[in-house]
Amino acid sequence: MPIAIACANGDGDKSNPDEETQVTTIIAGIISYSSWPNIHGLPHLCLSTTARYQNSLRDRSTIHRDLPYIPITIMDIGENTLSQCDAIYFGNETPLQQKKVLQQHQSPLLLIAEQNNTCEIGSAFCLEFKHNSVTFSVNLDSLARCKVRVNPAVLLLAKPDKVKNE
Amino acid sequence: MSNRAKNSQGRSFQKTLNRISLLNLISAMLVTWLLLSVTAVMTLRQYEQNNLKLQALSLSHNLEAAIVFNDKQAIDEILAESGRENMFSFAEVLDNQGHVISRWNVDNAQNSLFLNLLQPKALIHRVYHNQQVIGEIHITAATVLLRHFLWKSLAVLTLSLFVISIMSFLLSRHLHNGLVAALQMITDVLHDVRKNRNLGRRISADSIHGLHMFAKDFNKLLDEIQQWQIQLNHENASLWKSVRHDELTSLANRSVFRDTISEIIRQKDSRSALLFMDGNKFKAINDTYGHASGDMVLVEVARRLETFAGHQHVAFRLNGDEFAMLLNDVSSRHEVENIISVLHDLMRKPVSVNHDTYISFSLSIGYAMTSDVHSAEALFEMADRNMYSNKAAIQEGNK
Numbered sequence: 001m002p003i004a005i006a007c008a009n010g011d012g013d014k015s016n017p018d019e020e021t022q023v024t025t026i027i028a029g030i031i032s033y034s035s036w037p038n039i040h041g042l043p044h045l046c047l048s049t050t051a052r053y054q055n056s057l058r059d060r061s062t063i064h065r066d067l068p069y070i071p072i073t074i075m076d077i078g079e080n081t082l083s084q085c086d087a088i089y090f091g092n093e094t095p096l097q098q099k100k101v102l103q104q105h106q107s108p109l110l111l112i113a114e115q116n117n118t119c120e121i122g123s124a125f126c127l128e129f130k131h132n133s134v135t136f137s138v139n140l141d142s143l144a145r146c147k148v149r150v151n152p153a154v155l156l157l158a159k160p161d162k163v164k165n166e
Numbered sequence: 167m168s169n170r171a172k173n174s175q176g177r178s179f180q181k182t183l184n185r186i187s188l189l190n191l192i193s194a195m196l197v198t199w200l201l202l203s204v205t206a207v208m209t210l211r212q213y214e215q216n217n218l219k220l221q222a223l224s225l226s227h228n229l230e231a232a233i234v235f236n237d238k239q240a241i242d243e244i245l246a247e248s249g250r251e252n253m254f255s256f257a258e259v260l261d262n263q264g265h266v267i268s269r270w271n272v273d274n275a276q277n278s279l280f281l282n283l284l285q286p287k288a289l290i291h292r293v294y295h296n297q298q299v300i301g302e303i304h305i306t307a308a309t310v311l312l313r314h315f316l317w318k319s320l321a322v323l324t325l326s327l328f329v330i331s332i333m334s335f336l337l338s339r340h341l342h343n344g345l346v347a348a349l350q351m352i353t354d355v356l357h358d359v360r361k362n363r364n365l366g367r368r369i370s371a372d373s374i375h376g377l378h379m380f381a382k383d384f385n386k387l388l389d390e391i392q393q394w395q396i397q398l399n400h401e402n403a404s405l406w407k408s409v410r411h412d413e414l415t416s417l418a419n420r421s422v423f424r425d426t427i428s429e430i431i432r433q434k435d436s437r438s439a440l441l442f443m444d445g446n447k448f449k450a451i452n453d454t455y456g457h458a459s460g461d462m463v464l465v466e467v468a469r470r471l472e473t474f475a476g477h478q479h480v481a482f483r484l485n486g487d488e489f490a491m492l493l494n495d496v497s498s499r500h501e502v503e504n505i506i507s508v509l510h511d512l513m514r515k516p517v518s519v520n521h522d523t524y525i526s527f528s529l530s531i532g533y534a535m536t537s538d539v540h541s542a543e544a545l546f547e548m549a550d551r552n553m554y555s556n557k558a559a560i561q562e563g564n565k
Contacts, residue, residue: 022236029235032296064263065298153231157240 020056022134023127024063027089027112030125030136032068033151036086036108043086043110045069048077050091051114057089077101082109087148090114090123098122099142108147124148180339180346187338191330199323203316207284210315215286218307221253222291225303229259233293233301238267245270256288256306262299272308281316285309348377352384365392412483414461415468423482423490427542430492438494438536439502440545441509442553443471443529445487446560451525459519463527466517474512489529490549499535506531530557 027045036043047054056062058071074081077093082101087110090098098111099122111123119126124143128135138158143150225248232240241259249257249270258269288306292299355367365388369381412419418426430436445467452460464487471481471489482490491509496502509531516524532553539545 025234025236029231032234033231065300068296151231154235157231157235157237 016132018132019129019134020053021062023053023114024056024059024067026127026134026136027057028063028068030112030150030154031087031110033154034087034110035149036110037147037149038107039086042068042070044072044084046072046074046082046085046088048089048091048093048114049073049075050093051089052091053114054089054091085109087112090116095120095122102142102146110146110148110150111142124150179349180342183342183345184335184338187334188331191334192327195323195327195330199319203319206315206319207312210312211284211286214307214311218254218286218289218305219291221248221307222289222303222305224248225257225305226291226293229303230293230295230300233259233261233267234295236261236267241268252308252310254305255308256304258304260302260304262301264302267301281309281313284312345377352377352381359388365395412468415465415483417468417472417481417483417489419482420484423484424542426480426482426492427545430536431540431542431545436536437496438492439496440534440536440549441491441493441502441506442532442546442549443489443491443509444553444557446528446530446557448487448527451527455519455523455525459523459525462519463517463525467513467527467529470512471509474509496535502533502535506533528560530554530560532556 031043031045034043045057047057051057054071054073057067060067069087072084074085074088077088077097082088082105085105086108088101090111090113092115093101093113095113095116095118098113098116102109102111102122110125112125112127113119113123114127116123116126117128119137119139122139122142124139124146126137126139128137136158138155140155225244228244228248229241232244245257245259245268248254249272252272254270255272256270259267261267286307288304291303291305293301293303352369355369358364358367368385368388410418410422427440430438445464448460448463451463464483467489468481468483471491475481475491478494480492480494482492484490493502493505496505509529513527513529516526518524530553532549532551532555534545534548534552536545539548
């Protein structure tokens with residue numbers, strides 16, 4: 001049962017500065033409220049090269065505070081390269097590809113999709129861009145399976161998307 | 167009239183007592199209320215200050231995630247939700263750049279200056295997330311509780327004052343009744359003593375200690391006054407007697423005689439007669455036996471006249487050996503002449519001076535009937551004339 005979180009959605013490939021800040025705020029927020037049982041220190045966030053906002057996610061100045069993760073760029077979502085990731089920020093990878101990554105990964109892994117509008121399979125969190133604001137939704141099924149513990153406060157901020165529920 | 171005046175005095179005395187106790191109570195109540203209220207307001211303010219801290223802490227916990235995600239809508243909702251519960255009168259949330267994200271104000275935020283002075287200080291609380299400051303909450307306490315407390319305490323004060331006034335009125339009336347009655351009795355006794363000179367009145371000993379002493383002293387004073395009055399009356403009586411009576415014979419004197427005759431003449435239809443009596447050859451008795459014996463003769467004559475006069479007639483000593491007698495209720499000259507001859511007989515017995523000396527003594531007697539004259543002078547004159555004609559007759563007889 002996916003829950004949508006209202007966020008602005010910029011149509012087209014170009015990122016805009018307002019949305020950059022919002023995306024970084026949301027991703028930093030989700031990761032700061034998540035905890036991995038097997039790691040100490042900051043988690044590694046792997047950024048897909050196909051993601052529109054991968055650059056702003058690397059830049060701490062966008063949110064005026066320290067990023068709660070270490071950004072890593074990955075060229076390929078093959079199995080070997082993903083072993084160092086604690087979280088992955090997907091670009092245009094399909095929901096099925098995202099699901100497969102989760103299934104193949106042994107250790108806890110938090111998946112966030114930039115372009116998975118339905119959020120029915122694959123990533124635990126999906127961004128949505130609508131009317132210049134960015135929202136996110138939660139796939140509770142995926143979240144349960146990823147073994148990463150997320151503070152319920154975050155889930156409360158994910159308001160149900162009424163349009164989607166209808 | 168005096169009774170009514172006394173009653174009104176009694177009432178006003180009771181009223182004064184009531185007013186005093188009421189004033190005492192009201193001032194005591196006000197001071198107590200003031201002290202209690204100040205203490206309570208201070209405590210309440212401290213409590214509100216702590217409560218505000220708790221509010222800020224609770225808000226920061228609720229708001230933390232929303233601030234991290236910069237979710238203005240969520241922040242607005244959380245603030246409004248707490249605000250509607252009257253947790254605070256004003257709150258605003260700032261991000262770590264100092265920009266206001268959300269603000270909440272109580273609708274009727276217009277507070278009096280007084281309440282603003284009493285309300286706790288505004289608080290600034292920093293919101294942390296992972297050891298980093300992510301924003302600030304500025305919060306001002308609601309004054310609802312303080313306002314309610316002040317109004318309630320005022321209402322309770324008014325109510326207690328009202329109830330206590332009634333209670334004190336009833337209680338003091340009950341307690342003062344004895345006192346008022348005691349004072350009323352003292353007033354009554356004093357009034358009676360002053361107005362009616364009723365010195366026999368005394369205050370009954372009272373159960374109230376201070377008044378008991380007072381009553382005792384007062385009664386003692388009355389005793390002394392009464393004693394003094396009795397003595398004065400005695401002295402007055404003896405003075406009166408000495409003024410009205412002849413010193414030697416104790417018969418009524420010349421001034422009484424004059425008053426009595428004037429009074430008799432004024433009574434138009436009096437049936438009285440005046441006798442003038444003069445000792446015969448009294449000078450010779452004085453010369454022969456001495457003045458002391460002469461005086462003894464006069465005293466004995468006076469005694470015989472007095473005895474004869476009894477309650478019906480009055481005897482007077484006018485001067486030296488001159489006597490007079492007013493005969494009351496005599497109907498005729500004949501009766502008067504009879505009386506005169508009885509008097510002559512009475513004088514016939516010699517007077518004993520010392521043990522062995524007897525002195526013979528006689529009176530010349532003249533009379534006048536009040537019915538014959540219209541003035542005292544005429545009465546005197548007639549009696550005098552008759553007396554001298556009697557004296558002349560006696561001297562003629564002796565020759």
